[in-house]
Amino acid sequence: MCGDLDEEDGEAERLYAAFLHEAHSAVHDVLDHRGGSRGRLDDQASPVSDAAVHGYMDGLFGDILNACIKDSRRVSGPDRYRVLASQAVVLARAAGFLARQLDLREDPLRNSLGALLAEYDVRNPGHDHGTEGHGQHQR
Numbered sequence: 556m557c558g559d560l561d562e563e564d565g566e567a568e569r570l571y572a573a574f575l576h577e578a579h580s581a582v583h584d585v586l587d588h589r590g591g592s593r594g595r596l597d598d599q600a601s602p603v604s605d606a607a608v609h610g611y612m613d614g615l616f617g618d619i620l621n622a623c624i625k626d627s628r629r630v631s632g633p634d635r636y637r638v639l640a641s642q643a644v645v646l647a648r649a650a651g652f653l654a655r656q657l658d659l660r661e662d663p664l665r666n667s668l669g670a671l672l673a674e675y676d677v678r679n680p681g682h683d684h685g686t687e688g689h690g691q692h693q694r
Contacts, residue, residue: 567636571627574639578620585613593618619646647671 585591591613599607627638650667657663 564633567633571633571636571639575624578624582617582620586617589613591615591617 589610591610593611593614595607595610595614596603623639623642626642627635630638650671651664654663654667
């Protein structure tokens with residue numbers, strides 16, 4: 556019984572360490588290499604350019620990941636993984652909240668889910684998102 560808990564804690568810590576590695580790499584990419592910044596929207600003439608919006612999006616993404624890293628460091632050990640799991644739920648809720656504010660003719664839910672699934676598939680490329688057999692892996 557105690558060994559099972561140690562294994563679960565070890566797996567949680569391994570998954571959290573993998574998150575940290577990937578998050579730091581992603582933050583470095585969007586902020587340092589691509590120059591993402593939420594400030595890219597400052598002093599923009601109307602209409603705001605696509606480049607400014609994409610730079611803003613990269614900056615927001617990097618800032619959110621940095622906040623997730625910072626917040627999860629408030630706890631220790633396997634609790635960091637619990638915080639990480641809760642962050643995924645909160646950010647999904649926020650995405651749903653924002654999507655429901657948009658014009659339905661733009662299909663905001665499909666766009667949001669497309670972005671979510673594309674990011675998920677980076678790490679889980681064999682996952683099938685089709686309507687039949689959803690949740691099953693391709694063989």
